[in-house]
Amino acid sequence: MSARSAFGAVAALLVAAGLILAPLGLKPYGIYILSLWAVTTIAAIGLNLTLGYAGQVSLAQGAFVGIGAYIAALLTAKGWPLGVAYILAGVSCFGIGWLLGYPALRVQHHYLAFVTLAFATLAYLIFRNEEWITGGIYGISNIPRPSLFGYSFGRPRDFYYFCLGNLALVSLATWWLIRSPWGRAFVALRENPVRALSLGVDTRRYTLMAFALGAGLGGVSGVLYAPLVQYIDPTPFALLLSLNLLLMVIVGGSGYFLGPFVGAVVAVLLPEWLQAADKLYDALGPVADVLSMVLPPSALKYVAKHYLVAYAVFVMVLLVFSPSGIIGFIEKRIAARKALRTALAAQPKVAS
């Protein structure tokens, strides 16, 4: 095992331990936000497959989250177990995603974005106007939390672990997928579809597959979202969600495995952290006195008051600084350091 992969394994273990231990010190709202992060990350992972790896622009990921959420809400509210909704939502989103992939065979780039935009809009209109099935603007309430083998995930902390477990499964499956020949075919499709085709990659099948897999994960995310919030109406599944998921993928680093995780941290957790910035010094104790000499508490209060302005500035500065996102930036720094080290190692021979 090389030094880098060992470092990566240790970092992954630390993050996993942190995620498992985090709810012990959090109030229900904090646990809810962390669960929301896990659920949103799953949808972002799906979009990263479609967009980041296969290079197909989709503005419809939020619609698949919506479809998954409505399937889960409708079934579980009628007493079906969540597992059934899970399978049904995954399969139907996969199928609809496959169908949505067909335009991608004909149109590319911004036209494809428009087609998916139209689909997202259509889905939203159905959620809102077809009252007989979705409840329209009144939504569906009393969505139960699931139970597994007689163990109920009703309490916030238990349901958080349920979401985290799902995220772990999805992450492992994705990790395997992008290292398989499929993942390589996706990247070939993104880099140069014509060349991929001439090398014998069935671009048609992989384009459809990229859409279907991404959409399926969107559906899974929705299935978890419905019991998390326990009440759904059309509003959260408007175009904004699709755009926000796109933001997560780009800001985290499109086409990088860790991109969606970091992107969801920025989009879901960062605004919450900024809003609570003024409470930072209360938590730090004696360290706060030292820190407050550099950064006065009034500055933190200012950030907390205008947290959305601060969030927007952060995203803009980040993207100007590194258009390939956070993970893209880190990867580039590592590559640059490696290049420097190789250059330094080569230097003495030349000098002597």
Add this chain to the structure above:
Amino acid sequence: MQAVSSGCPAGVHHRAGLRPDPLAGHDALMADFIQLLVAGLATGGIYALVAIGFTLLWQTSQTINFAQGEFVMLPAFFMLVAMNWIGVPFWGAVVIGILISVVVLGAAFKKLLVDPMLRHGVLPLAIATMALALFMKEAVKDFYSAEAQPFPPLAAAINVNIFGAAVALQSLIVVAIAVGAVVALQLFLTRTQTGRRMQATAQNPVVARILGIPVERMILLAFVINAVLAALASALVTPIYLAKFSNGEYLGMAAFIAAIVGGFNQVRGAIVGGLLLGVVDNFAAAYLSAQYRAAIPLVLLIVVILFRPQGLFGRVEERTV
């Protein structure tokens, strides 16, 4: 951009009180029709101004500006500051608002946000403009006011009689200014050397550069024109909607839809798309329930995308290897 759901805030037609009377006779129906048409053209003219800027940015620099609606929301506040804090009269404030917009929404936007990201593809820049939209909205809300601010009307609230229909003078002025701006822009683009250089830059920047056209300056000019059009639209639309931080949400969406419907890569398409959307919007408001009304622009969008993805007037862009 966000409020697909919320629909248009109090629109032109609401002010004018144009709900048709079902018991009216043929003449009254005709009058209603004319009223709705003029109000629709007024709304559509404003959409067209915003959509034209949108397509200009796309053509010259592949910028998808998700903050386009906020670019219309903000100049009204520049004008309010000029009027209320400095005491400039209305038309002076409009000029000042346009000038500040040229500097902030034209030049500064291009230099600070677009230029560093231009080489890195369409998406990062599009996402950055989403963040910019949030920034502008929240900054106005936090640092100016969260409440709707009154904004002086363009004309006295009187009606003009056209073929028996009482049409608000305000609507006519909006139509006149919007048409004037569009005609001036078209003349500039097609009849002047600078305008043709801009077109050449939009069609093929590489060849344009070889032919000695200052491509960078032409792109900057497109951003400046976009800022002027947005500020103009702001002065036209704000008396109707009142100045509010959230005004850009629906306007940006409408301009985006108008640009797609007309054809993303054609100025002329944006004009037709804007007018069509405005008229359809107003007729839907009068004859359909509120619930379906907000859906109409979206249905229009879906129909056009499904049957003519390049838009009504758009050129088909070739896929390159």
